Amino acid sequence: MGGPVTVNVIAPDPVLESGTIAALSGSPDVAVVTRDEPASVTVVIGDDVDDVILDIVRTTRASNHRPAIVVLATNMAPAQALQTIASGARGLLWRREANGDRLTRAVLAAATGDCTVSPEMLDRLLDVDGPGRSDPPEGGLSERERAVLAMVAEGRETDEIARALCYSTRTVTSVVHDITHRFRLRNRAHAVAYALRAGLL
Structure with missing residues (x-):
């Protein structure tokens, strides 16, 4: 990739923003810039994935430099997770799981076009229709x-x-x-x- 990945952090709560910046600053693979500077990846943090967070995701993704988006949330139901992905996010993590190493991995994956979903969240997404789902229709996945x-x-x-x-x-x-x-x-x-x-x- 030719150097550290630039990343900035956006959070309605400045304490959350500062804590996340501190967690990311410990990695030599990322370079934290201010929220006003162009970055390859933007980390968006909130308690709930509400209209405010989704609007930040859409607006940031639509900006001139089009950063990849990683979202951290305290609460995120499966429907909200799907809506967040549809809004342009490439990484979804619960805040309780987002230590410095895991967050850095999600940022680096997003920078290369990959999508990261925490294992527990992925399990919930896969179970969204309940246990015992029928086999996928024709055109599904093996x-x-x-x-x-x-x-x-x-x-x-x-x-x-x-x-x-x-x-x-x-x-x-x-x-x-x-x-x-x-x-x-x-x-x-x-x-x-x-x-x-x-x-x-």
């Missing part, structure tokens, strides 16, 4: 595709996914390519967002 895409949503790199699932990196790359091609999606982040919205995972 079990292998679900497994790969779920790990992409966690922000895992291709080689990590390959090791965890005992596939080759070529197989993982091929699975992701097949998904994006079949559904005419732009990239991995778009694939995760589409699959979550469509209930394919």
Whole structure:
């Protein structure tokens, strides 16, 4: 990537903003800039994912430099998580899980176009229709595709996914390519967002 990823932080509460900046400042892989400076990634923080937070996500994403967005929230129901992704976020974490290392990973993943969803939040999203869901309709995802895409949503790199699932990196790359091609999606982040919205995972 050629140097640290620039990141800024936006929060309605200045205490939350300061704490998040401090957490990110400990990593040599990111360079924290002020909220008024252009950044590759913007971290948006709030207690609830309400209209204020969603408006910040949309407005920031639509700005001239179009940063990737990572959202931290105290409370986020599955419907709110999906709405946040649809608004342009590429990372979703609960604040209680967002230590410096995990937050930095989400920022770095967002900077490269990947999407990160915390494992617990992903479980809730996958269970949004309740247990015992029927098999996906024609045009859905296979079990292998679900497994790969779920790990992409966690922000895992291709080689990590390959090791965890005992596939080759070529197989993982091929699975992701097949998904994006079949559904005419732009990239991995778009694939995760589409699959979550469509209930394919």
